[in-house]
Amino acid sequence: MKIFISADMEGISTVVSMGQVDPGSKVYERARKQMIREVNDVIEAAFENGAKEIVVNDSHYNMANILIEELDSRATLNKREPKTVEHDAGNR
Ligand SMILES: [Zn+2]
Numbered sequence: 801m802k803i804f805i806s807a808d809m810e811g812i813s814t815v816v817s818m819g820q821v822d823p824g825s826k827v828y829e830r831a832r833k834q835m836i837r838e839v840n841d842v843i844e845a846a847f848e849n850g851a852k853e854i855v856v857n858d859s860h861y862n863m864a865n866i867l868i869e870e871l872d873s874r875a876t877l878n879k880r881e882p883k884t885v886e887h888d889a890g891n892r
Pocket of ligand 1: 808809810821859860861
């Protein structure tokens with residue numbers, strides 16, 4: 801089973817203000833970390849339930865919010881525009 805996850809910041813738990821989704825704000829980094837944690841939780845659950853391949857699409861703002869080094873290394877990340885694909889080379 802292949803899974804495609806499109807992740808946006810609006811809707812992430814703890815995100816309640818526009819400042820949290822603005823990469824220029826002081827509170828952005830905390831929300832960004834939460835976004836990555838929640839995406840990793842989904843990846844974990846998907847693999848536990850039979851996923852064989854997972855692609856994560858970073859879909860918020862400049863599409864460069866998810867840090868590849870913090871993403872579950874079993875997943876592939878699509879980011880920026882035009883979309884590029886990154887793997888965590890250290891774990892492959
Ligand atoms: Zn967004």
